[in-house]
Amino acid sequence: MDIIAIKVLTKDYALGNTTVQALRGIDLAIAKGDLVSIMGPSGSGKTTLLNVIGCIDTATSGSVRISGREMTSLSDRQTTDMRLHTLGFIFQTFNLIPVLTTLENVEFPLQLQKRLARKEIRKRAEGFLHDVGLGQYLRHRPSELSGGQRQRVAIARALVTHPQIVLADEPTANLDSATGATILELMKEMNAREQTTFLFSTHDQNILRYARTVITIKDGLIASA
Amino acid sequence: MGLIFKLAFRNIRRHRGQSLVIGAILFLGSLMMTMGNGVVSGMERGLRRTVAHGFTGDLVVLPKGQLSDNVFMEMMGRAVEPLYGYPALKAALDSNPLVTAHLPIGKGTVMVINEDDGPSVFLYLIGVDFARYAEVFPDNLRMLEGGLPRAGAAGLLLPTGARKDIQRQANLWFRTRQAGPDTAGMDDDARLHTADLSRKTDMVLMGFNDGNTATDVRLPVDGIFRYRALNSIFGSFALTDIESFRRCTGYFTDAERSQGRLSGKDSVLLALDEKGMDALLGGDAMPPEPIVLAEAAPVTATPVPAAPAAAPEAALESGAYNMVLLILRDGVVPDKAAKALNAYFAERNLAVRAVTWQKALGPIGSMAILIKAALTLFVTFLFVVAIIIIVNTLTMAALERTPELGMMRAIGARKGFIARMFLAETTVLSALFGGLGIGAGAAGILVIEAIRLTSDNDMLQLAFGGDTFRPVLVSGDFLLAVAQLALVTLFAVAYPVMLARKVSALDAVYRE
Numbered sequence: 001m002d003i004i005a006i007k008v009l010t011k012d013y014a015l016g017n018t019t020v021q022a023l024r025g026i027d028l029a030i031a032k033g034d035l036v037s038i039m040g041p042s043g044s045g046k047t048t049l050l051n052v053i054g055c056i057d058t059a060t061s062g063s064v065r066i067s068g069r070e071m072t073s074l075s076d077r078q079t080t081d082m083r084l085h086t087l088g089f090i091f092q093t094f095n096l097i098p099v100l101t102t103l104e105n106v107e108f109p110l111q112l113q114k115r116l117a118r119k120e121i122r123k124r125a126e127g128f129l130h131d132v133g134l135g136q137y138l139r140h141r142p143s144e145l146s147g148g149q150r151q152r153v154a155i156a157r158a159l160v161t162h163p164q165i166v167l168a169d170e171p172t173a174n175l176d177s178a179t180g181a182t183i184l185e186l187m188k189e190m191n192a193r194e195q196t197t198f199l200f201s202t203h204d205q206n207i208l209r210y211a212r213t214v215i216t217i218k219d220g221l222i223a224s225a
Numbered sequence: 226m227g228l229i230f231k232l233a234f235r236n237i238r239r240h241r242g243q244s245l246v247i248g249a250i251l252f253l254g255s256l257m258m259t260m261g262n263g264v265v266s267g268m269e270r271g272l273r274r275t276v277a278h279g280f281t282g283d284l285v286v287l288p289k290g291q292l293s294d295n296v297f298m299e300m301m302g303r304a305v306e307p308l309y310g311y312p313a314l315k316a317a318l319d320s321n322p323l324v325t326a327h328l329p330i331g332k333g334t335v336m337v338i339n340e341d342d343g344p345s346v347f348l349y350l351i352g353v354d355f356a357r358y359a360e361v362f363p364d365n366l367r368m369l370e371g372g373l374p375r376a377g378a379a380g381l382l383l384p385t386g387a388r389k390d391i392q393r394q395a396n397l398w399f400r401t402r403q404a405g406p407d408t409a410g411m412d413d414d415a416r417l418h419t420a421d422l423s424r425k426t427d428m429v430l431m432g433f434n435d436g437n438t439a440t441d442v443r444l445p446v447d448g449i450f451r452y453r454a455l456n457s458i459f460g461s462f463a464l465t466d467i468e469s470f471r472r473c474t475g476y477f478t479d480a481e482r483s484q485g486r487l488s489g490k491d492s493v494l495l496a497l498d499e500k501g502m503d504a505l506l507g508g509d510a511m512p513p514e515p516i517v518l519a520e521a522a523p524v525t526a527t528p529v530p531a532a533p534a535a536a537p538e539a540a541l542e543s544g545a546y547n548m549v550l551l552i553l554r555d556g557v558v559p560d561k562a563a564k565a566l567n568a569y570f571a572e573r574n575l576a577v578r579a580v581t582w583q584k585a586l587g588p589i590g591s592m593a594i595l596i597k598a599a600l601t602l603f604v605t606f607l608f609v610v611a612i613i614i615i616v617n618t619l620t621m622a623a624l625e626r627t628p629e630l631g632m633m634r635a636i637g638a639r640k641g642f643i644a645r646m647f648l649a650e651t652t653v654l655s656a657l658f659g660g661l662g663i664g665a666g667a668a669g670i671l672v673i674e675a676i677r678l679t680s681d682n683d684m685l686q687l688a689f690g691g692d693t694f695r696p697v698l699v700s701g702d703f704l705l706a707v708a709q710l711a712l713v714t715l716f717a718v719a720y721p722v723m724l725a726r727k728v729s730a731l732d733a734v735y736r737e
Contacts, residue, residue: 047734056635056730077639083730084637095632095733099235111228112637157636169734 003164003197004030004053009062011048011220022048024220026062030199030213032164035191037211038201045220046201047169053199054087054167055079067164084112088158088196090168096142096153102129103138106157113161128156132186148179152186159190166190168200172207184210229642233649243618247651248658250611255659255710257607259666261600262702267674268596270697271690273559275454276590277582279365280462282328282550283559284566285585286314289576295587296332296548297462304433305332305547307476308577312542314549317573323562326552328353328361329542331470338429338441339395346394348387349462350430352470354541361552364453370410371401371448379469380447381428386460388449389415398422399446410449430465432473442473454692458589467541476545551579559583608709612717619651619721623728630725631733640726647722655714663706670696 011023022045030036038046051057052064055071064071066086074082083089096105106125110116116124129135132152142150151171158166168187172180188210191198200211208214216223237244277283285296291306293299308314311329318327331352336345355373366382374380383399391397392415400410404426415422431441444465452459470476553562559581566579583590623630630643678694686692 051731051734054635056734080634080637080639080730083635089635091632091635091733095628095635097232097629097633099232099239104231108228108633109636112642 001032002029003032003034003067004028004199005063005065005068006053007063009049009052009064010060011045011052011057012060022220023052023059026217026220026222028215028222030197032197033191033195035188035198035210035212036200037208037214038199038217039203039205039208039214040201040217040223041203044217046203046217048220049217050167050169050199050201053165054089055082056089084109085161086164088161088163088166090151090154090158090166090171090200092170092173096150096157098142100141101138102134102140102142102145102153105142105153106160109157109161125156125160128160129153131190132156146179147175148182151175151179151183155183155186155190159194159196162194163196165197165199168198170201170203172202172204177206180204180207229645229649230653232646233653236646236650237653240622243622244654247615247618247654250614251655251658251710251713252662252665254604254607254611254713255662255706256666256669258604258709259663259698259702259706260669260696261604262705263666263670263696263698265596265600266699266702267670267694267696268688268690271693271695273582273690275686275691276586277559278552279362279453280455280459281582281585282361283553283557283582284551284563284579285582286318286327286549286551286566286570286577286579287547287585289578291548294580294584296585298587298589304334304474307545308547308549309545310575311544311546311549313573314575314577315542317570317575318549318551321566321569323553323557323565324551325554326361328357328550329467329546330548330550331467331474331476331545332547333432333470333474335430335432335473337391337395337397338431339397340425340429341397341423343395343397343423345431346391346397348391348430350432350470350473351462351464352467352474352546353464354467355464358464361550366448367451367453369449369451370404371446374445374447374466379442379444379466381430381444381469382448382450382464383428383446384456384460384463385449385451386456387463390461392418392422396421396423397425399425399428399449401446401448402426404449430473432475440473440475442469444469454686457687467544467546471544548585549577604709608713612713615651615713615717616720619647619718620724623647623721623725626725627728627732630728631730634728635730635733643725643728644722647725648718651714651718655710659710659714663703663710666706667698667703670698 006026006028009023009026009028010021013020013022026045026049038049040046048057052059053066053071055074059072062072066082071079071082097108100108103122103125106129107121110121110124126135126138129138132155134149134152134156137145137149142153145153154171158168166187171187172183175183184207187198187200190196202208214224273283281297286308287294287296288306288308296305308329315327315329318324331350333350333352335348335350337348339345356376359373369385373382388399389412391399396418398411398415404410411419425446427443427445429441429443465473551566553559563579563581570577570579581590583594588595633643634640674695674697678689679692680686680689680694681692685694689695
């Protein structure tokens with residue numbers, strides 16, 4: 001069963017008077033529970049592809065289905081709910097809410113969901129922070145954490161809602177190689193344990209060994225899969 | 226909501242500088258607004274205390290035929306319609322629970338005749354029963370010379386404002402017979418012109434009436450006085466006994482009515498001797514010679530028959546008046562009382578109507594409303610400036626926080642959540658600093674009220690609404706301040722919220 005099914009996906013950007021074709025007819029299918037790395041040089045369309053899959057950006061044409069549901073025709077509210085309940089995001093720069101503690105940052109999407117009781121939320125968030133090795137840093141603010149620690153918090157926040165898919169755009173780009181390796185190991189471990197589908201983009205050949213499936217993208221087209 | 230307010234409080238702390246700028250504006254705005262409202266309310270209340278309880282009463286009952294409500298400050302002193310049948314009205318008022326006291330008066334414009342062939346001067350004249358006047362408006366007159374006329378005797382009380390006007394326009398200086406030296410009571414300006422001033426102790430008044438005839442009366446000046454407060458406004462209104470007023474303005478006096486005689490103007494015609502009649506018809510001796518009402522007044526003109534005897538008090542009331550001034554029970558709102566009384570009068574087929582003291586005073590009565598409007602305009606201007614500054618600051622904050630807001634959107638926060646978060650931050654600031662401003666304003670009002678600033682200065686008394694500056698904080702003003710603050714908050718936050726709502730999840734990615 002393919003959790004992500006993409007057909008003839010195109011994405012054009014207007015750049016002044018010219019139109020840039022970031023994606024030029026992508027066809028792709030990703031199986032549930034896969035750990036996929038999207039490779040490609042800068043400007044190849046990796047981030048655009050992740051954004052369209054993650055309902056952060058809209059497609060110009062084509063079809064994107066997640067768990068069988070067509071994403072390209074959803075309203076703003078529906079895509080927001082999709083991001084909240086079905087998708088998890090890990091950004092390049094560890095985007096955390098600066099005024100919340102580590103624990104509160106992880107609790108944040110659960111509080112938006114309003115599905116669990118206060119105690120449940122706390123228990124689950126603490127559990128995920130322990131899992132990513134930050135059990136000692138629950139009350140710390142993001143500014144009191146290192147880059148690697150912040151990215152762990154972001155991973156915990158992405159996973160805490162038990163999303164079907166986690167999208168990570170160059171999650172190790174701003175980390176040193178050792179910390180980056182730890183983060184990828186963690187993602188691999190979570191993928192195995194939670195059966196969550198992981199898609200991460202990278203242009204670093206060294207981290208390919210963590211992926212089960214590698215997709216190469218070049219000039220807005222799938223070069224190899 | 227807990228999460229939103231947690232974020233709001235922490236963001237306020239995080240952006241302390243920006244929060245303090247917004248807070249300071251809200252604090253000062255609320256402080257000024259609260260104090261301004263308190264001052265205007267105090268002035269309004271002071272005006273009621275001073276004007277209504279010292280000059281006009283809370284309500285003024287007018288004859289139905291009197292079309293204009295403004296009966297005191299009408300341009301050119303247009304005549305007020307006469308009010309007859311006071312005894313029936315009195316009985317109705319005596320039995321009405323809203324009314325605690327009432328005073329019938331005559332009010333008109335007369336001319337002070339210059340017996341030295343100089344220019345004559347207009348004067349507002351109020352006719353009253355002095356004993357009743359003192360009961361209804363106790364401690365209202367500050368006598369500088371002389372005192373009230375003897376009971377039942379004709380006489381005049383001249384306020385300082387009118388005396389000054391007459392001195393300036395006609396070089397006449399009126400004083401009581403008991404006054405001290407020639408210069409007693411004179412201000413510096415009058416003293417400079419003592420050589421030119423003609424001293425008088427009697428005043429000849431020429432009244433006008435609808436029949437286009439005029440009647441003169443000579444009255445002794447029994448007293449010179451100041452009104453307790455707002456003498457600059459009311460100091461033009463001289464007081465005389467009601468019978469002299471009626472005679473002067475040509476109304477049917479009670480003495481005449483009780484003796485089956487003619488009205489004042491007709492009795493004057495009958496009283497004229499041959500010489501006077503010739504002069505009257507020939508037109509070269511107008512105005513006719515004055516009637517001497519007071520026994521002690523020096524007779525300087527053609528003698529006339531002795532002044533009519535004063536009517537008994539009960540019978541005095543059956544003559545003509547122009548209006549009745551009502552004092553309402555404490556706590557009764559004049560507007561509502563006027564409506565209730567008008568219905569009450571209609572039930573009893575009384576051809577009268579009640580108007581509030583503000584309406585009866587015309588523009589002066591609306592002064593508090595005008596000042597309040599001006600102050601509201603000023604406060605609105607302040608708030609517009611405040612809104613612009615707050616909008617600018619919040620807009621900058623929204624733009625600065627675009628990546629953070631975009632990230633929130635990316636992980637599932639709806640537009641409404643972002644809007645509520647911004648609104649909560651501004652609401653917390655408003656409640657905190659605006660609340661402090663309102664509190665400080667209220668404290669300021671209490672302090673000023675406790676100090677009880679007093680002034681004899683006419684202009685200051687006008688601003689104070691009386692002789693004491695007593696701002697008050699009424700619940701309506703307090704609620705108004707809170708409502709204005711809420712409105713400012715909503716206006717100030719609307720545009721930044723709109724910007725924040727437009728932040729998309731994509732902004733989090735592109736701003737990285």
